Amino acid sequence: MLTKRIIACLDVHDGRVVKGVRFVDLVDAGDPATQAARHAHEGADEIVLLDITATHEGRKTLLDTVRRTARELFVPFCVGGGIRSARDAEQVFEAGADKVSINSAALADPLLIDAIGRSFGAQAVVVAIDARRNPEASDPVRDAQVFVSGGRKPAGRSVVEWAREAEQRGAGEILLTSMDSDGMRNGFDCELTAAVSEAVGIPVIASGGAGTVAHFADVFGRGKADAALAASIFHFGVSSARSLKQELAQAGVPVRLPC
């Protein structure tokens, strides 16, 4: 049976794992290679590394970080942040990533999705969408809006429509982050995740808001997510993917165990 994936997410800044609330107040959370290996060892089904460094030097550091992290990692490894061209993607793949996650660059030039998909296959292209409910709309969930620049600026696109376009252009997966929930540990936005998951035929990874095991069970059930991302829940030894999956299994969620 196909299992629901628990994906460990490492936000990386200048070569270090960091964690903040709503992308601010960053706290150091360790070395990316060490953290990735630990999460894989502790049962994570996949590792996502999101680089939040904007500088040119930071980009070079990222490739080193990816190379070091990928070296002893034998689970799927996705890298995002600052990938603006097919050439950027190629460098990240050569450094050892299996997938790239693209966000604002895809919004600025949707053909980037087609280009990377053609060269490396749809399975290698994850389109990340930062979403906020639209409180002014009659249906705040169906009319949720895409945001860019770390959730600060509206992109002028509907989340559901953008997810559909990304799929048509050859994205293999959607990584959906609820900016309303991110870092709050109050649960995923299940209504929004379900709206996107029902609108596309490709897997949807839910992100933002994980705080308890029940939140994961909820997003796999009500939220119709195929995978869920967790960052803060794993850092500082709060929990491990294995213990999370053991509890999910008891709640009837199909997960990869033993792992």
Added chain:
Amino acid sequence: MRVTVIDYKAGNLTSVLKALRHLGAEPVVTDGDLELVESAERIVLPGVGHFNATDRLDSTGLTSAIRDAIARGVPFLGICVGMQWLYAGSSEAPGQPGLAHFSEQCEHFPASHQKVPHVGWNSLEVRNGSRLLAGVEPGEFVYFTHSYKGPVTADTAAITQYIVPFAAAVERDNVMGVQFHPEKSGATGLKILSNFLSWPAKGASC
């Protein structure tokens, strides 16, 4: 131990090379140097992406070199599209023939309420006698990402269920294929690659 890895420009080889090196093998990559196939001790054909990309194997002469190597008894492992290529063809690229080592066709998953591609960790039901999957316990998980699949036949070494039962692994004598990605399937995947690497190389002295 030398492993000839075929590069036909279908996606990224880094992960496969890394896993082979981790297991102590020395991968050498060829995108057309037939001598590396003619002298190969064992061959891995990876591949992600579109079945169309396999036309490069024909145009470079790799197809016939691989066919000869297989006939000499060289152990061969196809991964993902590399496994599908062992069949007669795929409905993904109707004009493009495969190696036809296995006579069947690969087909798209049938329409259902479930998502395609099939992405994620799914379990293996290993059939008795598979040497490639020796030591893989019932229900062990491996990582898949694909929309086309091979049918279950007498040569199927492991079955996985998604929408329908399909061939997760195929094996006949020295020719093996896996639909999943052993290089991305944790300890289970490394065990499977290790089984392939311990397959006696043709003509090896022992």
